[in-house]
Amino acid sequence: MNRNQLLAQLTALDFMAVDLQLFLDSHPCDSEAISRYNDIVSKANILRSEYENICGPLTSYRSTSNCPWQWIDDPWPWQGSFNFKLTRDGGV
Amino acid sequence: MWVYEKKLEYPIKIKNSNPKLAKVIITQYGGPDGELAASIRYLSQRFSMVTPQARAILNDIGTEELAHLEMIGSIVKQLIQNATIDEIKAAGMEAFYADHDKAIYPQSASGVPFSAAALQSKGDPIADLTEDMAAEQKARATYEWLINLSDDPDVIDPLKFLREREVVHFQRFGEGMRIVQDFLESKKMYPVQLPDQYR
Numbered sequence: 001m002n003r004n005q006l007l008a009q010l011t012a013l014d015f016m017a018v019d020l021q022l023f024l025d026s027h028p029c030d031s032e033a034i035s036r037y038n039d040i041v042s043k044a045n046i047l048r049s050e051y052e053n054i055c056g057p058l059t060s061y062r063s064t065s066n067c068p069w070q071w072i073d074d075p076w077p078w079q080g081s082f083n084f085k086l087t088r089d090g091g092v
Numbered sequence: 093m094w095v096y097e098k099k100l101e102y103p104i105k106i107k108n109s110n111p112k113l114a115k116v117i118i119t120q121y122g123g124p125d126g127e128l129a130a131s132i133r134y135l136s137q138r139f140s141m142v143t144p145q146a147r148a149i150l151n152d153i154g155t156e157e158l159a160h161l162e163m164i165g166s167i168v169k170q171l172i173q174n175a176t177i178d179e180i181k182a183a184g185m186e187a188f189y190a191d192h193d194k195a196i197y198p199q200s201a202s203g204v205p206f207s208a209a210a211l212q213s214k215g216d217p218i219a220d221l222t223e224d225m226a227a228e229q230k231a232r233a234t235y236e237w238l239i240n241l242s243d244d245p246d247v248i249d250p251l252k253f254l255r256e257r258e259v260v261h262f263q264r265f266g267e268g269m270r271i272v273q274d275f276l277e278s279k280k281m282y283p284v285q286l287p288d289q290y291r
Binding site: 014080 | 100149165
C-alpha cells in the first residue's frame, strides 16, 4: 500500500474505533461490540506502525523518530497536500 | 492529558478557494453553536457529571469535538489560502482580512468573537445533559444551513460527515440522560425498615 492508501484505511479504522468507543460508553455490557472494538484497535495498531515506517511519527509522545527530529516534518493535517481524496467507493 | 495524532478525523482536500464560504463556515469554529463551544462545554461539564457512563460520554465527545474544530479550521484555511485581494473584497471578507489577514480566528459568521457566554456548566447533571442534547441539535441545524449555502462537493462532503456526527452525539447524550435519570431515581428508593418485632 502507498501512503494515501494506508492513511485512508487507517482513517476508516480509527473512525470505527471512535464511533464504537462512544457506543460502548453507554452500552458497557455489549460483548459483541467490545470484541469488534478490540478487533478494530488491533488492526489499526498494525496499520499505524506500517504508516509510521513510511511517513514518520503519527502520534505525539507515542512514536519514535530518526534524526533529525521527524515530528516537525511537513505536511500537517490541515494542509491540503496532507490529505487524500475520498471517493464514492471509499478508495483514494 | 491529550495525545495528538497527526491526521484528521476525516480528510479535507479543497481545490478551489472560496472566501465567501469561509466567511460563514468560520461560525462552526468560534460561533455560539460551534465546535470550540461544544468541546469546552463537554470537557468542563465532565468534572461534575454523575455515573461512569455519562462521565465517559462527556470526556469522549468533548475530545472528538476538538478533532472537528481542527477539521473546520482546515476547511476555512484551504478555502482562503489562495484567495486574491479582489476575491476577498468580492466575498465581503474585508473586515475579517483587516483584523486577521488569512489566519484562523474563533468568531461567528456575523463576526462576534468566541464567547463562553454561549455555554453553561451548571453542576446539575440533568440541566447539563439537556443543554448538550440541544447543543447537538443546534450544531446539526447549523451544518444544514451551511450545506445549503455551499456549492462545492469538496466542502459539502466533510460538512455532511460533521452533521452526521452531531446526530450520533445527540443519540449518545440521550442514552446518557436515561442512565443518569435511572441513577437519580435509584437514590430516592429507601429500603423499608422492618418493624422492631421482626428484626
